[in-house]
Amino acid sequence: MADVVELCAQLVRFDTTNRGHGDSEGEREAAEFVAGVLSEAGIEPKILESAPRRANVLARVPGTDPALPPLLIQGHLDVVPADPVDWSVHPFSGEVRDGFLWGRGTVDMKDFCAMVLSLLSDGLRPRRELVLAFVADEEDRGEWGAHWLAAEHREFFDGCAAAISETGGYTYHAPAADGRTVRLYPVGTAERGTAHMRVTARGRAGHGSRRNDDNAVVHLVDALHRIAAHRWPVHLTPTVEAFLRRAGEALGVSVDLSDVDGTLARLGPAAALVENAVRNSCTPTMLDAGYKVNVIPSVAQAQLDTRVLPGSEEDLFATIDSLLGPHVEREFVAHQPPVQAPVDSPWFEAMAAALRAEDPEAVVVPFCMGGGTDAKAFSPLGINCYGFAPLWVPEGYPYNAMAHGVDERVPVEGLRFGKRVLGHLLSSV
Template sequence: MTSPSEVSTLESEAVTICQDLIRIPSVNYGEGRGDERAVAEYVVASLKEAGIIASIFESASNRCNVIARIKGTDSSRSGIVVHGHIDVVPANAADWSVDPFAAEIKDGMIWGRGAVDMKNVDAMILAIVREWSRTGYTPSRDIVLAFFADEEAGMTYGSRWMTANHPEVFLGCTEAISEVGGFSVTVAGNKRLYFIEAAQKGIHWMKLTALGRAGHGSMMNEENALTAISEAVAKIGKHQWPQRYTKTVKILFEKIAQATGKPFNPTDLRPLLKEIGPTERMIGATLQNTANPTMLEAGYKANVIPGSASAVIDGRFLPGYEAELNETIRSIIGPDITIETISRDIALEVDFEGDLVEAMCSAILKHDPEGIPVPYLMSGGTDNKALSELGIIGYGFSPLRLPADLDFMALFHGVDERVPIAGLHFGVNVLKDFLENC
């Protein structure tokens, strides 16, 4: 049993390490441009102080992944991968009210790029294993600690590279936990639902290109490529996608209905979205496929009609509905516009049951007896996708108890990203109890 002084050390270290990590910029600019070297070296040093030997796997110059294995007492049990990523998206300091890399504490929160995505979780992991070192605790099963590079730009130099080139480091592991799960969403009656990620949408980023007849801007031209791509983009942007409800989504909305006392209509879940506040923006996108135009490229001079024009579409598909996404896009734009895949990744969905799920739920309920653990489908993706290709079943479980009025989803990649210190304290204790009982 953890003593009050140990809890205090555990919680204070989670805060201090989170600040340290934020103060080491590990910005991922995409297209291979990133640098996790300094933050990876910090992680290695932090683990070394706890007597844990970690290795850096460099996939490209300064693109660094950190791996360590804690041997469990029961060799008959399979291992679990506890992973995070150590890169962050860029931050324009002029837009922020604080220095995005100062890790300032203000209003009971740690402010800075990576505070919720996801150096807070990296800090919790490090704080927990450092406490184990102090107390002499050894987990029953092997725990592989993985701190990946490049999660923010397709995982090419991170988890994808590790699973392709060094699958041996995950040998014997069958399960995994990572980011964006176990956070609280307050609904009517001050009831707290804890969203545990059990599914993820797939990704298909595509470049559409229309070809036409180049010419002078003052002349008639019925083969204007820019007109063609604009019409296609407008149709995609305005398309009403059909509702498609996966097993995870159905369970979530049944729980929302039960908690709020609102009617549950299995054929139309949208009326319940308003019950979850700002989280509606993300969860609403998990009721259907989506395709959002994000970039346009055409022309080089005001009086020249371009011979080609292109657009980028961010397509996201539900588990089991990739073909519907692709076929619908083709039918919308017609046969004359070409489609080039920029990036594509799988969708995931796992069952919300079994010993691991029970351990997650029990850990939450120990620290919030009135909490209601629920599964959810994530509109984005995590490194669990790469691990799934090794047969490792992954969940999003990085617990945080959040203020009812905090727009948590807006903080991801947002201006003034911040994490409540009280939520971090809650999370590190829940995660510790989970890891000691999973």
């Protein structure tokens, strides 16, 4: 049997740092390792490079019921940077200490990749065919990974009915109204879309000492103030509404969908799972204007990080245009629409059953990610994408601080729990 902890440690030891904008160590060695594990399990992989060292691994695993449509399992091999100076252990050591496996990528998301590889190494016989994609570049824009595969090798994913990947299926310990601790397991059924925008204000150039009522910098600052001060209205998606109802019932909290902010307050710590998914957001993050202090420039620019809920894009962009005003125009730097999969579906029920097989007291709830994943590449292919990378975590473990954080680590027993849950799902779904 292939130990999931050791497999994860080996993956962590490959430095697959992705600094963005094409600056990457590359995934080649990690991809070769993955391909080797699959080959030893009797599965025929292929490595596809979208650019030198930007490697992706694809494979298919036959199911016991060939009449069923395939399930896509996709995970990324790249990780965000980690400075060893900041860490208690070297971030690429894959060290086991105090019941945890430490290292960059242990939570995001080499743990899930290791679970899949370990199951297949053990001879898993899935009920339906599995399409495997271990990809590059998720930690940037996916252009060398999932989006490239979806565009250039779309035929490989034909027929896939659903997909699983990050983020979801982990333990969230939440206090109930009666003092109990309830174990919620959020499963990702939606993601906010990403719309990174560049906004440009234009005016009349001039001397800094003279009055200028057509100052591009002032036009931009006024527009950004309106954007930052805007209170976005509540927009309830099916996923968020289902989360509020089911989590509220489990925690003994009254849910009033006409007063979402009040409901969030009553949910207590559990509100953190949903608070970023009840509204759209638009955040100014970058500024660029001027070249000399005594010169009023004719152009000033900023960039906005905009996140949009399913079913609300048209209203969001219309609102942004009205807030920017007449002197400012916008353009997309990156635009990836929201993702939404059915909450009430056999897929969701199968994931819930797999979690309850290992934790009978699990309360499984749908969840909308505030950010995004490679699901944005595969969802447009007609694949229902779910966030399901099961993981048991102990109470007090700061799961949300692990991904991209210092001292990223995963519980050893959590990895083994996740592998068992994933085995239940793939054997039955």
